[in-house]
Amino acid sequence: MTNPTELLKQRYGVDAFDPEIFWSECISTLLSHRSVRAYRDKPLPPGTLETLVAAAQSAATSSNLQTWSVVAVEELQRKEKLAQLANNQVHIRQCPLFLVWLADLARLTYIAESRGLPHEGLDYLEMFLMAVVDAALAAQNAVIAAESLGLGTVYIGAMRNRPEEVAQVLGLPPHVFAVFGLCVGYPDPTANIVVKPRLPQSVVLHRETYHLAEQENGIAFYNQLMQDFYNSQQMNVPSDSDWSEHSVKRVASAGSLSGRDRLREALQNLGFLLD
Structure with missing residues (x-):
């Protein structure tokens, strides 16, 4: 079984938390995706x-x-x-x-x-x-x-x-x-197939109620992490583009949706009324 601490570091880019108490082969498979x-x-x-x-x-x-x-x-x-x-x-x-x-x-x-x-x-x-x-x-x-x-x-x-x-x-x-x-x-x-880092848990994990403004620091950290990832993988992403900019471009306009902007029409053509 791959070292749990190393798997978490690959997923988050930093040491995340101590995983030794609860771990299994199944969790190793999930984090290795x-x-x-x-x-x-x-x-x-x-x-x-x-x-x-x-x-x-x-x-x-x-x-x-x-x-x-x-x-x-x-x-x-x-x-x-x-x-x-x-x-x-x-x-x-x-x-x-x-x-x-x-x-x-x-x-x-x-x-x-x-x-x-x-x-x-x-x-x-x-x-x-x-x-x-x-x-x-x-x-x-x-x-x-x-x-x-x-x-x-x-x-x-x-x-x-x-x-x-x-x-x-x-x-x-x-x-x-x-x-x-x-x-x-x-x-x-x-x-060269590597684990792609994900957003910090501070961004996606909310306790009791949702907090939007408190995500800023985590997003800033992830922007830099993904910039380094894009460069290391020689991905076709501008060197000055971070995750936030890259992501917003994907939703900038109807044309950004690669034809999926007409999804309701397509579904109705396929027999879904969607009342």
Whole structure:
């Protein structure tokens, strides 16, 4: 098991707190997470997909409605189409397994209609949000399981850039939406894949009530930490840009959302009323 103190230092950039009292292999796996965007040309062992789905189905689900599904994509041509729809991200083509996680209200719609029962509640925003949360919880369970097996993963939010076309590639019925994709495979050992630091706990952890102004010092520290990280990783970020500026640019305008500014329209086209 990797040294807990070292794992925390990688995650926060400084010695954080004494972790020796409570620790486990599971926590080591969680803190070792890194996004993998380069994969070996090596197939996954038989049963890997089914194991990841079993882990996903072990996540919590609101009211046991299980309003999510997943499409496993291994066919090269289909991965190519999805890569093109997601800003041509090469790792989608490269990974042996690409999982598309779905907010799925089609199943409950089908069950209700097949029994002649009303299902008006499915038309409300709450149910769509529930399905997105269910899909996210399931996917994160699968990620933890995959990484515990020595596999690498990276989420692909760009599935939401062109939702209708993704739905067509995957043959999705109405009331189903691709929330995000997930690359799964063996990391390329020649790639420089490191743990990306996160905001200090002083920024994200609030005790009893929320405090916005008190986050300033933690954000300033993180800005410098991420500037050093960008430089060390030779990332395509201007040398004078910090995390705050980089992040605000991502939300500066509708155009910054890479097509997702029309998400409500896309969802309605896919059968979600969102009342």
